[in-house]
Amino acid sequence: MKTEASLSKTPLLRIENVTKRFGGVTAVDGVSFSVDLHKIVGLIGPNGAGKTTLFNCITGLSAPEEGSIYFGDSEILLSRLDCHEIAAAGVARTFQTIRLFKYMSVIENVMVGAHSRTRTGILGSLLRPRWVELEEKKLVSRAHQLLHFFELDQKANEIARNLSYGHQRKLEIARALASQPKLLLLDEPAAGMNPKEKEELLDLIRSIRKNGVTILLIEHDMKVVMPISDYVVVLDYGKKIAEGKPKEIQHNPQVIEAYLGKGIESHA
């Protein structure tokens, strides 16, 4: 029996010694850290540091050679599950390059996101018993709520491809949230956004957290990561070189070296 106190101590996501190699390249090299419940954790590092590879390991897109990834109170071993099972367990993600279902409508994209939270099968869709109609109705209204939250409700019936870039980014997050995840992985959500859009995005991420979703965030832009993260993990060449509060990270000489190179003494 776990007590309240010990429950809150268990991190939501625990990454232990994860290693992923591609041929001779070690993309992720023995990385361990954990993500606490209801926190926003930033994952930063220069290009090619292995951030996205680590995301792929967490979401089951690629299997780590070594190490294990535990999720939730019951410590489910994610590295043993398939992609869709991980989604069902409560991990949702967005992609670095937008991967919407381009020719589906905006609302259908969100509805597909809820796939693991609905259960209509072939027979159900044929016979349409009451529970199926109810499920569909609930799904549509939840999708509308989500779109409303992201201020996309005007575009619900538009084809996803026709949305502007910023809206597509938002729709990806909405789609991920439709699966009612406990943990949301955002892979460079602010990429290609202008400062105003970035500001909006920060507010959105904060209110997503307020709704009880824990967030792990890859981001290049320090202006985005630092103000929003409760905790920051820094990768470089696949290795974790630092972790800590944003303030500490900003003054960590190793991090500055990784980002700016050696020989620079002063920092802002």
Added chain:
Amino acid sequence: MRKTSRRRIKKKKRSNFFSEIKSVFSFKSTLLILFIFILPLLDRNAYHIDVLVTAGIFMLLALGLNVIVGSAGILNLGYAALFAIGAYTYALVNIHLHIPFWIGLWVSAFSAAFFGMILAFPAIRLTGDYIAMVTLGTGEIVRIMLNNLDPITGGPNGLLGIEHPTLWIYDFGVHSTPYYFLIFALLILIIFILKRIESSRLGRAWIALREDELAASCMGINPVWAKLSAFGIGGFIAGIAGSIFAAKQGTISPDSFDFVVSVTVLAMIVLGGLGKISGVITGALALSLLPELLRGFDLYRMLLFGLAMIIIMLFRPQGILGEHHQEEFKENLFERKTSQ
């Protein structure tokens, strides 16, 4: 209070049902359905009806293949194998077990669905031209097996003496008219079923899978199950088509199910508009009527047929009734996809 609310629910449910029926039988489609069923009474030409029955069988096949290729986005060059399995299943259960057509029809459908899923297994993890090779192979394997399993399938001679369907005391016999009614009734049923699946969770999962398999699986869609169910439903429809074909012919042999059938059905759905039921039906109708309409040209018939296909593809690459984006989807279908 409880009673009234329950009654209200019931009433609401009924009105839902009626509104759905209404939406299915919109003015245009009602007119079309009426026309289909009055046609044999107006047109007494047996040849015309016979051509339409063949067209109907191809429409069924096109609808089935469209689930696999159009909705789920899996290229399949061996669809005739499932058609064959449906036909042979009905022939075998009818000849050996004397199972009447009305039951044999469903036996065939389920057997083709089952084999569809089994044949899908090797193909499911592949994409692009690799999957084309594998489905082509499985299609040929089935045909060659039918050709060589003499004790069961009668080899190249096929199976003879398959019973025609009977309805109480009415024997369908060899005339085409009863089959015409049967096939178009089943077509309407299957279109209704497919529309329902299309607008459901499974239908959306198929399209998501076709657009981006990786993203779809991260959204909780099990790609293996979704693809298997597409092959299952595609097989089911092929089984229905096969059993009607066998029951009408009274005799079947392996050459009715060769590679050309697979390619023709694929051409029908590409030409009509991949993934769109009305397009697929139009494509099937066009490609089965065209060779008959061109009979007057005798020797040049197939030449003109090919030319017509080329012209349609040149001017409407997305298919006769297809939407514009299907062009890009078609490119994806035949392309080798690399996972990220």
